[in-house]
Amino acid sequence: MSEKNYTVAVVGATGAVGTRMIQMLEESTLPIKQIRLFATYRSAGKILKFKGQDVVVEETTEDSFDGIDIALFSAGGGVSAKFAPYAVKAGAVVVDNTSHFRMNADVPLVVPEVNAHALDAHNGIIACPNCSTIQMMVALEPVRKQYGLDRIIVSTYQAVSGAGAKAIAEAEREIAEVINDKVDPKDVHADILPAGGDKKHYPIAFNALAQIDVFTDNDYTYEEMKMTNETKKIMEDDSIKVSATCVRVPVILAHSESVYIETKELAPIDGVKAAISAFPGAILEDDPSQQIYPQAVNAAGRRETFVGRIRRDLDAEKGIHMWVVSDNLLKGAAWNSVQIAESLHERDLVHPTADLKFELK
Amino acid sequence: MSEKNYTVAVVGATGAVGTRMIQMLEESTLPIKQIRLFATYRSAGKILKFKGQDVVVEETTEDSFDGIDIALFSAGGGVSAKFAPYAVKAGAVVVDNTSHFRMNADVPLVVPEVNAHALDAHNGIIACPNCSTIQMMVALEPVRKQYGLDRIIVSTYQAVSGAGAKAIAEAEREIAEVINDKVDPKDVHADILPAGGDKKHYPIAFNALAQIDVFTDNDYTYEEMKMTNETKKIMEDDSIKVSATCVRVPVILAHSESVYIETKELAPIDGVKAAISAFPGAILEDDPSQQIYPQAVNAAGRRETFVGRIRRDLDAEKGIHMWVVSDNLLKGAAWNSVQIAESLHERDLVHPTADLKFELK
Numbered sequence: 230m231s232e233k234n235y236t237v238a239v240v241g242a243t244g245a246v247g248t249r250m251i252q253m254l255e256e257s258t259l260p261i262k263q264i265r266l267f268a269t270y271r272s273a274g275k276i277l278k279f280k281g282q283d284v285v286v287e288e289t290t291e292d293s294f295d296g297i298d299i300a301l302f303s304a305g306g307g308v309s310a311k312f313a314p315y316a317v318k319a320g321a322v323v324v325d326n327t328s329h330f331r332m333n334a335d336v337p338l339v340v341p342e343v344n345a346h347a348l349d350a351h352n353g354i355i356a357c358p359n360c361s362t363i364q365m366m367v368a369l370e371p372v373r374k375q376y377g378l379d380r381i382i383v384s385t386y387q388a389v390s391g392a393g394a395k396a397i398a399e400a401e402r403e404i405a406e407v408i409n410d411k412v413d414p415k416d417v418h419a420d421i422l423p424a425g426g427d428k429k430h431y432p433i434a435f436n437a438l439a440q441i442d443v444f445t446d447n448d449y450t451y452e453e454m455k456m457t458n459e460t461k462k463i464m465e466d467d468s469i470k471v472s473a474t475c476v477r478v479p480v481i482l483a484h485s486e487s488v489y490i491e492t493k494e495l496a497p498i499d500g501v502k503a504a505i506s507a508f509p510g511a512i513l514e515d516d517p518s519q520q521i522y523p524q525a526v527n528a529a530g531r532r533e534t535f536v537g538r539i540r541r542d543l544d545a546e547k548g549i550h551m552w553v554v555s556d557n558l559l560k561g562a563a564w565n566s567v568q569i570a571e572s573l574h575e576r577d578l579v580h581p582t583a584d585l586k587f588e589l590k
Numbered sequence: 591m592s593e594k595n596y597t598v599a600v601v602g603a604t605g606a607v608g609t610r611m612i613q614m615l616e617e618s619t620l621p622i623k624q625i626r627l628f629a630t631y632r633s634a635g636k637i638l639k640f641k642g643q644d645v646v647v648e649e650t651t652e653d654s655f656d657g658i659d660i661a662l663f664s665a666g667g668g669v670s671a672k673f674a675p676y677a678v679k680a681g682a683v684v685v686d687n688t689s690h691f692r693m694n695a696d697v698p699l700v701v702p703e704v705n706a707h708a709l710d711a712h713n714g715i716i717a718c719p720n721c722s723t724i725q726m727m728v729a730l731e732p733v734r735k736q737y738g739l740d741r742i743i744v745s746t747y748q749a750v751s752g753a754g755a756k757a758i759a760e761a762e763r764e765i766a767e768v769i770n771d772k773v774d775p776k777d778v779h780a781d782i783l784p785a786g787g788d789k790k791h792y793p794i795a796f797n798a799l800a801q802i803d804v805f806t807d808n809d810y811t812y813e814e815m816k817m818t819n820e821t822k823k824i825m826e827d828d829s830i831k832v833s834a835t836c837v838r839v840p841v842i843l844a845h846s847e848s849v850y851i852e853t854k855e856l857a858p859i860d861g862v863k864a865a866i867s868a869f870p871g872a873i874l875e876d877d878p879s880q881q882i883y884p885q886a887v888n889a890a891g892r893r894e895t896f897v898g899r900i901r902r903d904l905d906a907e908k909g910i911h912m913w914v915v916s917d918n919l920l921k922g923a924a925w926n927s928v929q930i931a932e933s934l935h936e937r938d939l940v941h942p943t944a945d946l947k948f949e950l951k
Contacts, residue, residue, distance in 0.1 A: 380905065380906075382743060382850050382903075384745035384835075384848035386747065386798040386837065386839065401769060404765060404769055405769050405770070408762060408765055408766050408769060408770075409766070409769075409770070413887075414842075414887040414890070415887040415888055415890070423881075427881060428881065429880075429881045431881075431885060431887075432887060434887075435840070435841050435842050435843070435886070435887060436841060436885055436886050436887045437747045437839060437841060437846040437885070437886050437915075438885065439846070439848075439883050439884070439885075439898070439899050439913045440881060440883065444878040444879070444881075447901070447904075448878050448899070448900075448901040449901060449904070457904060470904065470905035470906070471904070471905075472850075472903045472904045472905065472906075472909070472911060474745075474848040474899070474911055474913065476747065476846070476848065478747065478798060478839045478840070478841075479796070479839070479840045479841065480796050480797065480798060480839075480840065481775075481796050482796070485798040485800070485837070487745035487800075487835040487837065487848075489743050489833075489850075517805040517809050518805070519790075520784075520788060520789065520790045520792075520801060520805075522800050522801065523800070524776075524792060524797055524798070524799065524800075525796070525797050525798050526774075526775040526776040526792075526793055526795075526796060526797045527776055529775070529776070537800070538800050538809070538835065539809075540808070540809040540810060542743075542833045543808075543810070543818060543831065543832070543833045544741065544831035544832075544833065545741075545831070545833075548833070550833060550835055552800045552835065554798075
């Protein structure tokens, strides 16, 4: 392990994920000599705390990254596309929480418990997978390693915070209108969800929205295709079949997922439970006789992924169902990003990149 | 069609489903000469309206059913078990909305659009299927008829109202505590959900509870096994494979379902859409380019089942995903029950049953 001390930047420091990144860095084992916080010009000048000290938020510019060793990005794909290459050029290693670089062949896509080894080949940018993918990987990698994985069918129950701080405010305002002002849920006004960049907006209060991100040409949403494509990349196996249905529900924190898998070898349920239980970052919560199963309200604020309701399909011999819950802002974003930074440090991979593989725009 | 005029009873008239049964009867084509409303002794004496007229709620007793032609039951399985046989003995035809008689071989289990013919063999009691099953049957029967149905994997997003009026009040109180009093969702007190009869109770506010009804010995819940067993009975095909994950979400009205099927024959997506669109009681809402897909808030108060997000699995040639939404208190309970009564009338099947097949307790 290196003896270095790092200057760490958080880009998008005032957002729902950014504020958690700061918190995770405070609690991290990473040796940090200085922290710098970046956001848009609108947030520049704001003062945030890091380990009790005031830190002034700066505007992100092309020249922001001199002297920075590690830059955590979570300010939207456009910001990463524009500024991450400048950060790499200035000598930083970037951990990017947006989708922009995830499927780039020069960019490792990492869940440290699953594929930290992929960091070794980094070119200055490492991508943090989508929140809904990460927790599924933590639950399924121990099963894949032991029994092989043929297919995944997943239906998600995703929290509003995955769409950012403005979506949280919108959901809370909508729910208050229904509860306090007796507005009919279908008449509640929406500006952001299901997808900020899409044409129409629908209420999330007392609703379930079968759209996260915009639709692709094949009638799946980008969120659904992220789960498919990122799973294959992280597990380094294009033959794993993955189809997802991604749904937003009126929960603020923690995504839940109903996951169906078919293993390659017959996997005894006790073996699956033992494998998940022994896997770092995974916690087995599975005792129907005591009504023990993962719940979003209990996973909120925790870094682990909780797995329960593990049971054999009623017909498919190699089919298994499970219920996977994790805090989408922590393991799904901020914690996984900081954990990548810790892994980079442990592997002595925090260093300037000689050959810039990313376009400066 | 018969020229009769009926005396119709609603047992459980003051409950979440009972009040909707009265509303559905008001709007029904069924010729009703008198309505009688029954509940527990605690609600006896209450006055409810039927077509603008006051109706006094009576206590349900063994002797309540003289002169009644049709009795709609929705007061819990115990009440149906005890009183439905007395209603049959008194000459009524019972439409039971509880799970008590559903799997009884002498009791037809009916979704009128799917298997009204099963009514012909009734012995005085007809069961209304579980809410989550009914809407799935309306969506899948047109597909099954045209292409055959090999298997179903379903994950539900079920509304709180499925657990009754007290669960609705509990959810609204919990959500108000979080929104208005800033109580942490995990610290909210719960008395009813996930299952009134179970040992532990968990908050539904800002949560997703992967338990509906109590657990069975195979680690599936009764709710999940209802979807499996009722599907086979309604579709009259024990070979259809069905595994369900039933989840309660913080929605008051209308269940949503992420349904994956494999058809027996290769089913073109356009053919599936056309079949569903043409099926009575089903409405196709499926245009990703215009962000058109079913939503709970839009289905609430409607009698139809809404189907959208229909798309081919990314790998399984005969695999299809869809999103199915319906008002759980209307098509899922009150409307399906009244619709059964209408079908009984149309088929001239409202008559006393000679041979009592149900035990008087």
